[in-house]
Amino acid sequence: MLNIALPKGRLGDKVYEMFSQIGYDCRAIYEDNRKLVFENAENGVRYLLVKPSDVAIYVEHGAADIGVVGKDILLESSPDVYELLNLGIGKCRVAVAAKNGYVEQPDRVLRVATKYMNIAKNYYAGINREIEIIKLNGSIELAPILGLSDVIVDIVETGSTLKENDLKVITDIVPISARFIANKSSFKFKNDRIEEMLQKLNALLQQREEAKKV
Numbered sequence: 001m002l003n004i005a006l007p008k009g010r011l012g013d014k015v016y017e018m019f020s021q022i023g024y025d026c027r028a029i030y031e032d033n034r035k036l037v038f039e040n041a042e043n044g045v046r047y048l049l050v051k052p053s054d055v056a057i058y059v060e061h062g063a064a065d066i067g068v069v070g071k072d073i074l075l076e077s078s079p080d081v082y083e084l085l086n087l088g089i090g091k092c093r094v095a096v097a098a099k100n101g102y103v104e105q106p107d108r109v110l111r112v113a114t115k116y117m118n119i120a121k122n123y124y125a126g127i128n129r130e131i132e133i134i135k136l137n138g139s140i141e142l143a144p145i146l147g148l149s150d151v152i153v154d155i156v157e158t159g160s161t162l163k164e165n166d167l168k169v170i171t172d173i174v175p176i177s178a179r180f181i182a183n184k185s186s187f188k189f190k191n192d193r194i195e196e197m198l199q200k201l202n203a204l205l206q207q208r209e210e211a212k213k214v
């Protein structure tokens with residue numbers, strides 16, 4: 001069996017569709033919404049449904065052979081896995097944002113609220129800016145509204161969360177999309193199976209590119 005860690009939630013829906021299109025049917029996942037393990041005996045795969053931020057942990061430790069995870073998580077936690085393919089879904093960016101009208105005071109330590117501590121630290125180290133990090137786990141946009149922080153470092157997709165909370169992007173840090181990853185020893189010992197999936201995913205991406213041109 002090839003164990004595949006798939007993210008639950010918004011990214012999951014896009015991934016299940018892609019996998020189904022390459023012949024790895026995942027529709028059963030929608031039939032029982034409390035089950036976390038789904039077997040597709042025909043394809044010899046077992047899907048493990050995990051929190052998006054945990055996918056790389058399962059893959060790094062070999063509990064899953066392969067998985068799909070946002071680049072944001074890879075940048076944040078630098079897991080020891082192979083990043084095999086950019087799937088071009090779950091597109092967004094990590095950006096710095098602040099309240100509309102915010103003016104930075106360069107002589108003060110900048111208070112940054114984020115769940116991406118390492119991405120934020122690396123970004124500000126790169127521009128030599130001293131910061132204090134306030135680690136949050138969600139609803140990051142609240143922090144500058146309440147004066148808990150000066151800025152936030154968070155995911156922006158459409159920008160509507162920022163807009164609805166009277167915030168704006170100050171700087172884009174890095175573009176994000178979902179990546180197909182593999183455990184290093186699984187890649188060696190289950191190489192044929194993983195390469196087969198990789199080829200099919202690559203072919204699907206090519207088809208999608210061609211379809212865009214028409």
Ligand SMILES: Nc1ncnc2c1ncn2[C@@H]1O[C@H](COP(=O)(O)OP(=O)(O)OP(=O)(O)O)[C@@H](O)[C@H]1O
Pocket residue numbers: 007008009010011051052053054069070071072073090091092155156157158176177178
């Ligand atoms: N608004 C968004 N638009 C597009 N992609 C997003 C957006 N927010 C997050 N993502 C991408 O999808 C992945 C999963 O995000 P999602 O919001 O479903 O989970 P999460 O709430 O961040 O994770 P967790 O449940 O572990 O806290 C992220 O790692 C990121 O790569």
Ligand SMILES: O=P(O)(O)OC[C@H]1O[C@H](OP(=O)(O)OP(=O)(O)O)[C@H](O)[C@@H]1O
Pocket residue numbers: 137138139140141154155156157158159160161162
């Ligand atoms: O630019 P937008 O299209 O508005 O998307 C951005 C929002 O999406 C994510 O939040 P999510 O829904 O995952 O909630 P949480 O991180 O606050 O839990 C992210 O943290 C932003 O808040």
